[in-house]
Amino acid sequence: MLPGLTRDEILRYSRHLLIPEVGLDGQRKLKGSSALIIGTGGLGSPVSLYLAAAGVGRIGLVDYDVVDSSNLQRQVIHGTSTVGTLKVESARAKLLDLNPDVQVDAYNEPFTSENAMRIAKDYDVLIDGTDNFPTRYLTNDVCVFLGKPNVYGSIFRFDGQVSVFYAKEGPCYRCLFPEPPPPGLVPSCAEGGVLGVLPGTIGTIQATEALKVLIGIGEPLIGKLLLYNALDMSFEFVKLKKNPNCRVCGPNADVKELIDYEEFCGVPGHDHEEGSAGANWDIAATELAERVEHNHLKLLDVREPHELEISSLPNAVNIPLGQLAARLSELDSAEDMVVFCKAGTRSARALELLVSAGFKKVKNLKGGINAWAREVDTSLPIY
Amino acid sequence: MPVLKIPTPLRTYTDGQAEISVSGGNVGEAMGGLIAQYPALKPHLYNGDGNLRPFVNLFMGEDNIKDLQGLETPLPDDARLRLIPSIAGG
Numbered sequence: 001m002l003p004g005l006t007r008d009e010i011l012r013y014s015r016h017l018l019i020p021e022v023g024l025d026g027q028r029k030l031k032g033s034s035a036l037i038i039g040t041g042g043l044g045s046p047v048s049l050y051l052a053a054a055g056v057g058r059i060g061l062v063d064y065d066v067v068d069s070s071n072l073q074r075q076v077i078h079g080t081s082t083v084g085t086l087k088v089e090s091a092r093a094k095l096l097d098l099n100p101d102v103q104v105d106a107y108n109e110p111f112t113s114e115n116a117m118r119i120a121k122d123y124d125v126l127i128d129g130t131d132n133f134p135t136r137y138l139t140n141d142v143c144v145f146l147g148k149p150n151v152y153g154s155i156f157r158f159d160g161q162v163s164v165f166y167a168k169e170g171p172c173y174r175c176l177f178p179e180p181p182p183p184g185l186v187p188s189c190a191e192g193g194v195l196g197v198l199p200g201t202i203g204t205i206q207a208t209e210a211l212k213v214l215i216g217i218g219e220p221l222i223g224k225l226l227l228y229n230a231l232d233m234s235f236e237f238v239k240l241k242k243n244p245n246c247r248v249c250g251p252n253a254d255v256k257e258l259i260d261y262e263e264f265c266g267v268p269g270h271d272h273e274e275g276s277a278g279a280n281w282d283i284a285a286t287e288l289a290e291r292v293e294h295n296h297l298k299l300l301d302v303r304e305p306h307e308l309e310i311s312s313l314p315n316a317v318n319i320p321l322g323q324l325a326a327r328l329s330e331l332d333s334a335e336d337m338v339v340f341c342k343a344g345t346r347s348a349r350a351l352e353l354l355v356s357a358g359f360k361k362v363k364n365l366k367g368g369i370n371a372w373a374r375e376v377d378t379s380l381p382i383y
Numbered sequence: 384m385p386v387l388k389i390p391t392p393l394r395t396y397t398d399g400q401a402e403i404s405v406s407g408g409n410v411g412e413a414m415g416g417l418i419a420q421y422p423a424l425k426p427h428l429y430n431g432d433g434n435l436r437p438f439v440n441l442f443m444g445e446d447n448i449k450d451l452q453g454l455e456t457p458l459p460d461d462a463r464l465r466l467i468p469s470i471a472g473g
Contacts, residue, residue, distance in 0.1 A: 042473055131471060159470065161467075227467065322423075
């Protein structure tokens with residue numbers, strides 16, 4: 001039986017009650033419904049704000065991170081006053097201020113194969129607002145196994161994607177992406193950047209889809225993928241079909257329980273800020289500082305040219321990662337060389353490329369130029 | 384002439400080009416031409432056995448070529464092909 005609305009709630013939601021497609025029944029459905037939002041970052045911010053404002057009775061937030069000032073360019077649920085505090089607590093306070101009538105469950109833990117089924121089982125819908133492939137595959141599989149819709153959204157620079165993956169009625173995430181891309185092929189937002197307003201657009205569309213699913217109105221994006229580009233201001237749709245060979249929702253599925261998603265994707269289950277090439281190949285910023293003083297060392301900067309305007313190291317040669325394979329002849333494999341980027345991820349890939357091309361005397365600056373700015377030259381900005 | 388839209392993460396390998404004119408009797412031939420023009424794209428799109436890698440989604444219009452005739456899908460003159468990337472940011 002649907003819960004009733006109080007006098008105050010009728011006033012609060014009056015603009016919904018006026019819409020025939022929502023009305024009193026729809027609003028009562030929302031009050032009796034629940035949504036679990038994975039990630040309280042760029043996408044999770046607008047999703048949770050709009051679901052709370054709309055009166056979704058119970059909202060779960062999963063995140064284990066703390067608010068960083070570099071989040072505030074897009075993660076509008078947090079604020080300068082909550083930098084350094086837990087994201088789920090920062091978000092819960094904002095949501096309860098916006099709407100004290102909703103229940104907000106904060107899960108200050110990573111979403112993993114161990115806890116995901118327990119956390120997700122009592123929610124009506126899951127909303128994927130994570131920042132990494134392992135958690136996206138995990139969220140999908142949890143939804144398939146529990147028979148719940150997965151409101152998917154994903155962003156990169158100016159591009160966004162939205163769909164509703166619901167294996168009972170259409171394809172799942174794995175039907176479209178049976179396998180993750182090889183580690184390192186697709187840059188994360190921490191590496192590649194993202195327009196701050198983009199998760200606002202995409203997250204708001206996810207919230208719209210979640211509300212439609214919860215009330216049971218309209219045509220949710222089941223079997224359709226929205227492709228948005230902010231630069232072109234283009235909204236395009238493609239059709240998605242159930243993949244008969246899908247390993248998790250197909251007729252011959254062989255994945256019957258949650259797996260090790262970090263192993264499956266070959267990357268950690270978080271948008272790792274600091275990259276490493278492995279202990280044997282890494283050099284710490286402080287050690288590099290000593291070696292630069294005493295030895296002749298070639299410094300290879302594999303960042304994009306526009307990043308050099310933010311910070312740079314003297315005498316470093318710049319070859320962006322994407323051009324490295326074609327420009328190897330500019331480098332001398334007999335020379336001692338240290339490769340660096342912003343935080344060590346792209347340089348670790350550059351190092352792999354160099355080693356496979358026969359370079360032996362190469363090291364990766366662990367933590368990139370940002371580590372240098374923290375530990376060696378504090379006059380440099382961190383970005 | 385058919386065009387192929389390149390997703391942002393792969394534009395590093397196409398000199399920043401977002402749309403590339405392609406030609407050929409079918410989708411596979413068009414992709415072959417694309418690779419000939421931008422060889423750095425090949426390892427990102429193809430396996431060693433010459434098939435598209437499983438995470439690569441190539442659509443013609445609204446349809447995944449996997450739901451058509453794969454790389455054998457005939458290529459009309461006004462075809463709009465697009466690669467849909469796996470992106471994970473949030």
